[in-house]
Amino acid sequence: MRSSTIVHEVAEYKKRRDELITQDRALRADHSREPLSPAEALAEEVIRKLKTTEAATLWSADYPSIPHPFPGMEFLTGRSIIMQSKLFEILSKMPKGSLLHGHFDAMGQAPALLDLALKQPAVHVRCAERLTASNIQTVPPEFLCLPEDMYPDLAGSVSLTDANYQHTWISAQLARELFDPQLGGPGGFDRWVLAAMTINPSEAYGTHNTVKKVMLHISVQRFRSLIATVGFQIWEKFASTFGVYERIVHYVPIFREYFRQFLLSAIEDGVSYIEIRMNLTYKVVAADAKTELSTREIFLILDNVLKELTAEFKQQGREDEFIGAKIIITAFRLFSVEIIETLLHGCIALKKEFPHLIAGFDLVGQEDVLQPLIYYAEPLLKFRQMQQDAGVDEIPFLFHAGETFTDGTEADMNLYDAILLGTKRIGHAFSLLKHPKLIEMCKEREIAIEVCPISNEVLRLTSSMHMHPVSAFFNHGLRVVLSSDDPCIWQCVGLTFDFYQVLVSSELTGIIQLGEVAKDSIKYSMLSPDEKQRALVAWQKRWDKFLEYVAGFGREVLSAHDTTSFT
C-alpha cells in the first residue's frame, strides 16, 4: 500500500515538472503571447486533434508507391498524401501574412508557365538529339524566344521526335503538336518539359549525399571542375531548372503575365504581402525578342503590374487580401568585389526612382561553394555611406547566411558577417543553432529568420522535417517567418505546404504558433510602419474569420474516436 508521504512527493514532483516545462517553453511565440481567446483555444484544440488523428490514419495507411509514409516525411514523396489531408485543406484557408523569401524566376507554377510559353509564337525549343523512349529522361529541352524574322519555316519544321531531327529550333507550339504519340503526344511533350522545370523524388533523394561531396574545403574552381566531372546532382539539377525558366520568363509578354500570375496564386493561398528576390543583372527582352530592356524598364513593368493588381483588389473590395509586393535586389556570390560595388550603386539608383519598390539588398548563390560575405566586406561596409551620399532612405541588408549544416566553414561563418553588417533578417540561418552568442544577438536585435522548410529538405540539408532546426528556433524564442524559396521547383503554391510540414513534424507547434509566425511575417517585413499597421489590422480580420471557419467543423473533429493516446 502507498504511504501518504510518497503520494504527496509524487504530486509535488509533478508540480515542479509542470513549472519546468512552462519555463522551458516560455520563449515560444504561442506561450509568450496574451492568453488565447475562446475561438483561438477551440481552433488550437481542433487542429491538434486533427493532426493526431491524421498521423494515425492518413499517415499510417499503406500506399503502393510510398513504402513508409509519416508526417513530415520527404516532401516530394509525401506530397500526394498531403493533398488528401483535411488539415492541409484547412491550412490553405489560413491567412499567412507575408511571403518574405522567394526568388523571382522560381515563384510561379510550372504548368501555368508552360501554358504561357505555348501561347507565344516567339517561343521555340530544341534538344541535343532526337528524342526517343530511351533518352527522353536524360535529354533536356532548350528554349529560346526568336525574333519573327528568324522563325524557322513552319512547313520545314521537323518534330523533336522525328527520325530526321537534328538539333534544330522548332516552334514550341508545333513541337508539342508533332510530339510522337509513342512518347505521349502533346501530353508527353508537357511532361518532358515539366520534368526539366522541377525536381523529382529520385533526383532529390537518390542523390541526397552529393550536397556534402563538394561542401568541405573546396575552391570555386574545384567546385566547377567537380560539377563537370563527378557531377553534383541535386544542386546541379536545382541550378538547371533556372536555366529553363530564364529562357521563358525573361520575355516581356510572358514576364508580365508570369509576375501577375504568381502574385495571384500566392494571394489565393492567403499571402497578403510579398518580398521577391531578383538579380540586379536580370535580363528581359521586349516583345520583338530583340531589344533588351533596361533595369529601369523592367521595374516600370513590375510597378505597373502591382498598381493594376492593387486597383483591381480595391475595386472588388478585397483590399485586405493584397497589401502589395517589394523587390529585394540580389547579386551573385561569384562576382568580383568591383562588380558588387557597381551593383550597389545600381541598387541605390533604383531606390531613388522606385523608393516604394525596393525592400533591401542580398547576395545569392550556394554558400557552401561560392564567395563568403567577408570577401565583399569593403563594398558592403561602404554601402550605408553611398546611400547617404545619394540621399536615399536606408536600403537594409537581408542576407542569406548559414544555409549549410556545417560548422566553422565559410558558409557557416557568413552568419557572423550577416549580423555584424546589420542584416535585418537572415535567409535560412540553418546552422544558427551551433552559435550560442549569435542566437542571443538575433533575439536582442530582433533579427527574424527566414526559414524555408521544404527547400532545405529537398536540397538535403536535412533528411526530414523532424531534424529541421525550426522547432528549436521556436523554443529558443527566435523570430521566425516561413517561406517557400523556389516553390516552382518543388511544385508548391504559396506557403501552405511549408506551413503544413512544420505543423505536422512537431508535437508542440499548433495553429496558434503558426498564427504568430504569420503576424511576425508582417512585423518583420520591410513594409513602412503605416503599411504594417494596415496589414496587421487586415490580417487580424481574416484570422478571426479563419477561426470561425475552423470552429465550423470543430465538434465533428473533436468527437472523432481517438485511436492514438499513449496507454
Add this chain to the structure above:
Amino acid sequence: MRSSTIVHEVAEYKKRRDELITQDRALRADHSREPLSPAEALAEEVIRKLKTTEAATLWSADYPSIPHPFPGMEFLTGRSIIMQSKLFEILSKMPKGSLLHGHFDAMGQAPALLDLALKQPAVHVRCAERLTASNIQTVPPEFLCLPEDMYPDLAGSVSLTDANYQHTWISAQLARELFDPQLGGPGGFDRWVLAAMTINPSEAYGTHNTVKKVMLHISVQRFRSLIATVGFQIWEKFASTFGVYERIVHYVPIFREYFRQFLLSAIEDGVSYIEIRMNLTYKVVAADAKTELSTREIFLILDNVLKELTAEFKQQGREDEFIGAKIIITAFRLFSVEIIETLLHGCIALKKEFPHLIAGFDLVGQEDVLQPLIYYAEPLLKFRQMQQDAGVDEIPFLFHAGETFTDGTEADMNLYDAILLGTKRIGHAFSLLKHPKLIEMCKEREIAIEVCPISNEVLRLTSSMHMHPVSAFFNHGLRVVLSSDDPCIWQCVGLTFDFYQVLVSSELTGIIQLGEVAKDSIKYSMLSPDEKQRALVAWQKRWDKFLEYVAGFGREVLSAHDTTSFT
C-alpha cells in the same frame, strides 16, 4: 583607389569580427581550457591539416561501390574508406579515457563471438527451413546451448543446407563443416551468421524512414501490431541482433571469455575505464547448459574477470592502461511500476555486496514507443530513501533520455524527468538542443551528455554526422563524452570510429577538443575521487606520449601540398 577611411574601417570590422567569433566559441572545451602546450599546438595543426588533405583526396576519390563519399557520411557505407585513413590510424592510438555508454551484449566483435561459440560443443543452431541461395538472405539462424544429454546424434545430423533439412537442431561446429559449398561452405556459414548479428547498409539506409513511421502518437500495443504487420525494419533488425547474442553470450563458458575479450579490445583501442549497462533481469546458464545462475553468481564472474585482468596489467606494468570497469544496472521500459520497484530493491542488494562494481541505475528500450520516465515516477522518487534505509552509498541515476528527433513527445520529455530526478549524466539527449532551459540546467549542474554518434546515425536519428547535434553541444559548452552504444552491431571496436566521425564532420573540432572529451569522460565517470585522480594522471602520461607520436610525422604532413584552400 581606396580611401584610407575604408581601409581603416575594414580593419576595424575584421577586429570586431574576430572578437565576436571568439565570444561565440568561448564555451567550447578547446577554447575555455588553459593555453595549448607547444606539443599540443603542433598536434592540433598536424591533425587539422591531415583532415583537410584527406577530405580532398581520400574522400574525393571515386569508389566503384560508393557513389558519393564524403567525410562523416553514413558510417556503414563509408567504413571501408575510413579504414584507409591515416587520420583514423592515428586516432586509434589516442588515449580515449572512459567508455561510458555501452550495452553488455553488444560490446564485443561479432566474428570473435562466433569463434567463441564454435569452440563450445553445447552451441547448436537451427533455422525455419532448409537454406538455399534464394532464402539465405531472409532466413536467420536460431542458436541454443543444449545440455549434453540433449545433443542430437552427430551421425544423424542433417546439414542446414541439405534437401532433407527440417528445422532440427545441429551442432554449430557441424553445421559449419557441412554448410553447402554452393553457399560458400564454412565461410558461407560464417557470413550467414554474422549477417544476423550486424546491421548492413541496405538494412539501415534502405529503410531509414521507418524509425519515424511509428514514432508519433502511438501506444505500445499499436507499436507491437505495427511490427507484426507493416514492419519496422531498422529497430526490428536492431532488436533481432540482441536475440542472437543472447543465445550465445548467456552461457558461462562463453560469457566469461566474451566479457574478457571486449574489455581487452576496448583497452587495445585506448579506453582505460568502462561503464557497462546490463539488465538486472540478465540470465546466464552454467556450463551444463541447464542450471541458471543467480544475479549474484553473474556478478561474481564479472568481479572475478576484472580482478584477473587488473592483476595481469599490473604484472605487465601496464596499470595506466586499465583502471577498471563498473556496471550500470538497467531495467526495460516495458515493465510494470511494481516490477521496476522490485528491481530497484535488487539493485540495492547488489550494491551492498558489490559496492565497487555498481555505477548506477538506468531504464532502457526505445523511448519513442515504450514507457516514459514519468510513468515510473513513484518508484524512482522512492529510490533514494530505499538506499538510505538499506544503508548503501548513493546509486546515481544515469538515464537514457531524449533519444529522439521529435519535440514535445514522451521521448523528448524524458529529458525533463531525467534532470528533475537528478540524473548524473544523460544517455543520448539527442533532442536537448530544443530545450533552452534544459541546456542551461545541464551546464549548471554539470550533467554530462553521453553522445553515441554512430549509433544515432545508423538508427537514423540523423542522416549523416553533419546534422548530428554534437557540434552544437560543444559550442554551447555542454559536457560531452563520446561512446559506442552497441559497437558489435555496427562492427566497431572501442571508440576510434566514433571519435573519427565527430572529428571529420566538423571544421571546428580538432584533436584538442577530442582530448578534452577524453578527460571529461574520466571526470564525469562514476569512479571514486581517488580512482579519478589516478585515471587522470595515467591519461595525461599517455596523452603526452600520443602528442610525441603525432609530432613524429608532423613535418611530413605539414609540408604536403595543400590542394584545398578557399581562393
